[in-house]
Amino acid sequence: MTDYRQMWTDLDMDLETHDQLCAVLPAAFGDTYLSQENRPENMAFYDFVVSEIHGVRPAELIELQKEGGKVFGTFCVFVPDEVVVACGGAVTGLCGGSQFWVPEGEKVLPSDMCPLVKASLGAHFGKTCPYFSVADMYVGETTCDGKKKAYEILGADKRTYVMDMPQMKRPKDIEKWTGEIADFAHEVESVTGRALTPEALGAAIRLINDKRRALARVFEARKAEGCIPISGKDALLMMQIAFFDDPARCAEMANKLADELEQRIVDGVSVFPAGTKRILVTGTPLAIPNWKLHHIIETSGAAVVCEEMCTGTRYFENLVDESADTLEGQFQALSERYMKNNCACFTPNPGRIADVVRMAREYHVDGVIDANLKFCTLYDVEKPSLAAALEAEGIPCLALETDYTDNDAEQLRTRVGAFVEMLGE
Amino acid sequence: MTDYRQMWTDLDMDLETHDQLCAVLPAAFGDTYLSQENRPENMAFYDFVVSEIHGVRPAELIELQKEGGKVFGTFCVFVPDEVVVACGGAVTGLCGGSQFWVPEGEKVLPSDMCPLVKASLGAHFGKTCPYFSVADMYVGETTCDGKKKAYEILGADKRTYVMDMPQMKRPKDIEKWTGEIADFAHEVESVTGRALTPEALGAAIRLINDKRRALARVFEARKAEGCIPISGKDALLMMQIAFFDDPARCAEMANKLADELEQRIVDGVSVFPAGTKRILVTGTPLAIPNWKLHHIIETSGAAVVCEEMCTGTRYFENLVDESADTLEGQFQALSERYMKNNCACFTPNPGRIADVVRMAREYHVDGVIDANLKFCTLYDVEKPSLAAALEAEGIPCLALETDYTDNDAEQLRTRVGAFVEMLGE
Numbered sequence: 079m080t081d082y083r084q085m086w087t088d089l090d091m092d093l094e095t096h097d098q099l100c101a102v103l104p105a106a107f108g109d110t111y112l113s114q115e116n117r118p119e120n121m122a123f124y125d126f127v128v129s130e131i132h133g134v135r136p137a138e139l140i141e142l143q144k145e146g147g148k149v150f151g152t153f154c155v156f157v158p159d160e161v162v163v164a165c166g167g168a169v170t171g172l173c174g175g176s177q178f179w180v181p182e183g184e185k186v187l188p189s190d191m192c193p194l195v196k197a198s199l200g201a202h203f204g205k206t207c208p209y210f211s212v213a214d215m216y217v218g219e220t221t222c223d224g225k226k227k228a229y230e231i232l233g234a235d236k237r238t239y240v241m242d243m244p245q246m247k248r249p250k251d252i253e254k255w256t257g258e259i260a261d262f263a264h265e266v267e268s269v270t271g272r273a274l275t276p277e278a279l280g281a282a283i284r285l286i287n288d289k290r291r292a293l294a295r296v297f298e299a300r301k302a303e304g305c306i307p308i309s310g311k312d313a314l315l316m317m318q319i320a321f322f323d324d325p326a327r328c329a330e331m332a333n334k335l336a337d338e339l340e341q342r343i344v345d346g347v348s349v350f351p352a353g354t355k356r357i358l359v360t361g362t363p364l365a366i367p368n369w370k371l372h373h374i375i376e377t378s379g380a381a382v383v384c385e386e387m388c389t390g391t392r393y394f395e396n397l398v399d400e401s402a403d404t405l406e407g408q409f410q411a412l413s414e415r416y417m418k419n420n421c422a423c424f425t426p427n428p429g430r431i432a433d434v435v436r437m438a439r440e441y442h443v444d445g446v447i448d449a450n451l452k453f454c455t456l457y458d459v460e461k462p463s464l465a466a467a468l469e470a471e472g473i474p475c476l477a478l479e480t481d482y483t484d485n486d487a488e489q490l491r492t493r494v495g496a497f498v499e500m501l502g503e
Numbered sequence: 504m505t506d507y508r509q510m511w512t513d514l515d516m517d518l519e520t521h522d523q524l525c526a527v528l529p530a531a532f533g534d535t536y537l538s539q540e541n542r543p544e545n546m547a548f549y550d551f552v553v554s555e556i557h558g559v560r561p562a563e564l565i566e567l568q569k570e571g572g573k574v575f576g577t578f579c580v581f582v583p584d585e586v587v588v589a590c591g592g593a594v595t596g597l598c599g600g601s602q603f604w605v606p607e608g609e610k611v612l613p614s615d616m617c618p619l620v621k622a623s624l625g626a627h628f629g630k631t632c633p634y635f636s637v638a639d640m641y642v643g644e645t646t647c648d649g650k651k652k653a654y655e656i657l658g659a660d661k662r663t664y665v666m667d668m669p670q671m672k673r674p675k676d677i678e679k680w681t682g683e684i685a686d687f688a689h690e691v692e693s694v695t696g697r698a699l700t701p702e703a704l705g706a707a708i709r710l711i712n713d714k715r716r717a718l719a720r721v722f723e724a725r726k727a728e729g730c731i732p733i734s735g736k737d738a739l740l741m742m743q744i745a746f747f748d749d750p751a752r753c754a755e756m757a758n759k760l761a762d763e764l765e766q767r768i769v770d771g772v773s774v775f776p777a778g779t780k781r782i783l784v785t786g787t788p789l790a791i792p793n794w795k796l797h798h799i800i801e802t803s804g805a806a807v808v809c810e811e812m813c814t815g816t817r818y819f820e821n822l823v824d825e826s827a828d829t830l831e832g833q834f835q836a837l838s839e840r841y842m843k844n845n846c847a848c849f850t851p852n853p854g855r856i857a858d859v860v861r862m863a864r865e866y867h868v869d870g871v872i873d874a875n876l877k878f879c880t881l882y883d884v885e886k887p888s889l890a891a892a893l894e895a896e897g898i899p900c901l902a903l904e905t906d907y908t909d910n911d912a913e914q915l916r917t918r919v920g921a922f923v924e925m926l927g928e
Binding site: 186187188190191220222223224226227228229230231233240242243244245246250251254257422423425426427452453455456458459460462463 | 616651
């Protein structure tokens with residue numbers, strides 16, 4: 079394993095505290111992932127990335143910066159990566175999936191806020207995440223009260239650009255988002271010092287679409303009936319890493335994994351015994367290394383076959399139309415694609431319910447688990463209407479609320495176990 | 504006292520439960536308000552309104568409906584009353600200020616949401632608020648996650664129109680709000696069956712401006728040095744009732760009250776002894792009958808002389824420019840005025856901090872209490888930056904969080920008491 083301590087020092091990270099994180103992650107990953115049997119061979123890449131999660135990719139981003147490229151840290155699937163890539167920049171996800179960062183976040187945020195937002199700010203201010211440290215700037219969006227206001231605190235410490243999400247989906251809102259993308263493009267041009275051209279943006283649109291197609295292939299394989307070629311935990315890991323990786327490599331690796339999974343389906347190779355209950359998980363994002371719920375489900379006699387969430391289908395469903403050849407047309411095509419995302423930040427948001435019902439069919443699921451992070455009002459309020467829609471369709475649904483601590487693990491295990499048992503009756 | 508039981512029955516209200524509310528309100532009002540000494544004579548009007556809070560005004564609104572007028576129930580100071588008034592409609596505030604309605608709201612909403620939103624939905628679904636019952640429709644806005652999503656639940660039960668608030672304050676956001684007002688105007692025309700004319704809208708703009716000027720006069724009197732002509736509780740009551748009253752009568756009564764207060768200043772009549780500490784309260788709205796914090800402050804040796812909140816200065820500060828004579832120009836003038844509101848829903852929101860600092864000077868306050876309702880992420884996150892700004896200005900600040908229950912009353916009293924004592928040192 080490469081020693082990244084000098085790099086972390088150069089990034090002005092808090093090495094002592096960061097060491098504590100590095101000390102626990104391998105064991106957590108081992109317990110959760112490496113204990114699985116018959117994993118796809120192509121998961122080796124993702125295992126490697128996790129083993130060097132704070133080293134190998136940050137080192138690449140530093141190389142990019144040495145060549146004059148800029149790194150944009152983002153928090154949300156609404157930020158159009160295409161614009162950054164087209165200006166020679168890189169987009170990276172940011173840390174936010176572990177309780178490790180929460181206490182530091184609670185020093186600057188109220189405790190009764192969602193753990194994802196608290197962990198993010200904790201990772202920044204605690205200087206224990208190289209992705210926060212390496213980013214030249216952050217790009218936020220007004221998708222929820224917590225993030226919207228947290229950017230003010232982050233922005234006082236590092237350059238932060240905020241895009242104003244429309245909260246509805248009328249034609250004029252799509253137009254508004256087009257304008258936000260155009261404004262963001264100006265910001266990216268200014269930060270990178272590179273002018274955006276239709277050629278470069280067109281190439282970036284195709285690149286990110288290729289990444290989406292590749293991720294979608296892996297999910298397509300999860301739809302197979304009578305065979306589960308990959309665990310939910312492994313598919314989730316691929317998605318989590320997709321937020322951090324180089325897009326071309328992400329596509330390449332996802333395609334290799336998809337090749338293997340497709341062969342597994344032909345060969346009838348399943349990682350779960352026949353009759354294992356198939357679960358769709360919907361709700362708030364599961365940022366790396368948040369594997370808690372998937373691990374509980376997959377050690378309770380069920381398998382996760384689909385995630386309807388930002389770290390799931392919303393990240394790759396819907397492609398950007400590649401036919402536009404002017405910036406104006408491309409901004410509009412981007413807006414149309416991104417505004418198809420059925421985030422609970424929109425009102426109303428019937429599309430999410432339709433998506434869950436559709437995917438429950440497509441992925442042949444036996445039940446849906448609607449899980450949201452504590453204090454996420456947006457998803458919490460949608461729970462009863464989603465449950466009603468699923469009941470009308472005869473699809474069993476379990477609503478859960480959790481955070482990053484282990485305090486509720488046993489309770490969750492009991493509830494998930496009872497749900498899975500009920501599915502078998 | 505008039506018997507409104509037949510009216511409540513006709514409104515399809517739950518009389519039995521509503522009776523429980525009617526049974527406790529007079530005592531609560533008596534303990535909190537009527538125990539005060541030397542109140543302005545013109546508070547008699549407001550006392551009368553409270554004594555018939557669920558009767559006299561709803562009866563007027565029903566009369567309006569009999570004449571073909573429509574009643575619009577609103578939740579927020581961003582909804583432009585002017586447009587409704589210009590189409591012969593009436594705007595009314597809605598119930599949401601008592602714990603009485605919270606349990607019913609928790610049947611349809613998560614418990615870890617702000618009590619104002621829970622109480623509102625509880626009042627609607629429990630059928631214990633005549634303002635909800637009498638309204639022909641509701642008008643919401645996307646100012647916070649809780650309200651935004653709650654409107655979906657309300658909207659399934661009664662016609663609800665939602666305006667999409669921009670979350671920032673760039674020139675294009677003011678333009679966007681202009682468009683939202685224009686769209687709302689179409690909705691109001693459609694619901695009322697009356698075409699909006701520049702003449703009618705101009706008259707309505709002047710009417711609502713007059714109301715703002717009158718309320719501002721009362722607040723102006725609260726700036727007097729060495730004399731506190733009205734208690735904070737009484738001023739708050741005037742503001743709370745302003746959301747429900749006919750705008751012309753509201754202006755008339757506020758002007759009468761202001762006349763009296765101005766005379767009191769000349770005569771040196773104060774409702775608090777000399778040396779009483781002057782407090783500005785900032786934060787989330789205090790909907791009727793939420794008098795808890797004011798009562799604690801004013802029975803702890805201090806007086807509230809200003810409320811920087813929606814049930815305070817934000818409701819009347821800034822007038823709409825009256826010079827436009829086209830609908831387009833009037834919509835823009837409305838947008839410019841409403842977008843001056845420094846609600847914490849905006850990011851960034853430095854204007855609120857500047858307002859609090861400015862008002863702390865204007866109202867000669869000794870200290871600021873920054874109080875927000877539990878689970879209001881927006882105001883909660885602004886607390887540290889507001890505290891830092893006040894500290895830099897040498898203005899003492901106490902941050903509090905509360906809800907509608909009485910559970911924390913003693914704790915609040917202890918903290919407020921210690922704060923007031925500290926101000927005297």
